Amino acid sequence: MKTQTNPSARDRILTTAHDLFYQQGIRATGIDKIIAQSQVAKVTFYRHFPSKNDLVLTFLEYRHQLWIGWFKQALERHGNTIQALVPTLSEWFNSKEYRGCAFLNSVGELADELAEVKQITRNHKQDMMDAVSDLLPSSADNDEFLNVLHIAIEGAIIRAQYDSSPSQALKGLNSLIDTGFK
Amino acid sequence: MKTQTNPSARDRILTTAHDLFYQQGIRATGIDKIIAQSQVAKVTFYRHFPSKNDLVLTFLEYRHQLWIGWFKQALERHGNTIQALVPTLSEWFNSKEYRGCAFLNSVGELADELAEVKQITRNHKQDMMDAVSDLLPSSADNDEFLNVLHIAIEGAIIRAQYDSSPSQALKGLNSLIDTGFK
DNA sequence: TTTAAAGTAGACAGGTCTGTCTACTTGGTA
């Protein structure tokens, strides 16, 4: 068993890749840049990740854990009802590193070159919507509302990425939830 | 004045770039591929578009005209009421070349490298929502509904891109419109 | 008919990309 030491080479690669891939995009980020910034030798890199695609897939796994973990914890912090959704997303949208959803960006960038990305994205969104579903009273049949909520959340994520401010996106989501819909 | 002849070199470049950029992404598409496929000499290409970025911006303009033209015409074909929205988007989502919104894809891919892209996208979406607004009775104050509709449409566009079928996305949008909201 | 703009093919420069390889060092375990 291993107690916590300095981050291993693999961890350094992964966190560096995460930051660069999310911030600048996957195609825009060369292996060499990741190697330099994570202070690792090239051989070491390729021992852990035989190809860039392997790294990309591991990055998406890592990102999923990170994001879902944060999301659930933030929803809880905000009271764990459906009213928690907007303040939670507001935190994300207003963070200065915000560059949209890493999964949606990857689908746009790699769609047909790295086929797995779409399925990974579907799984990610499923987990996201499961967390949202947990905010609602379980008795009612919420399927229709959840489906509307799903597209509205996706739209808010995207608008917050290209608008100069996330306020309209948040306001739209808020209207939908406040009126209760259905 | 020029009567219609065979497509000019510039037009061939632009339509080829449109297809490749939309289908494979901008970074994934090299100038050489566009030149080969549009059957044009390299000098000719660079006479019309001094740099790849110039071509990208012209591509977005061209795409905007093309898409908005199609969108308005399709809404009209479907009766020009708010009920026309879902069947119109359904046509798009089910077309076999569908790869999401070219503008959203560009924002994800180029966000910080080509700053203009975000503003261009905002203008594009403004025009899209203006067309949607025209479907509603003008007297009512629809701002809130339109804002919800905006994020829902964006979300539907995105979901239709990563889901294996666009049906859930369309269903969500339909629910929102049918219940009338507000 | 001359001239200039717009077209052709394709070599080339200089950079970046992914991935391989050599040669050496360090640290923990058998």
Add this chain to the structure above:
DNA sequence: TACCAAGTAGACAGACCTGTCTACTTTAAA
């Protein structure tokens, strides 16, 4: 202590990228 796994630095191959350049041809207007 001897060994092996994991680390280091960095050269190199081969592909692809954007953009420039030379040299020649076609076309349309003055």
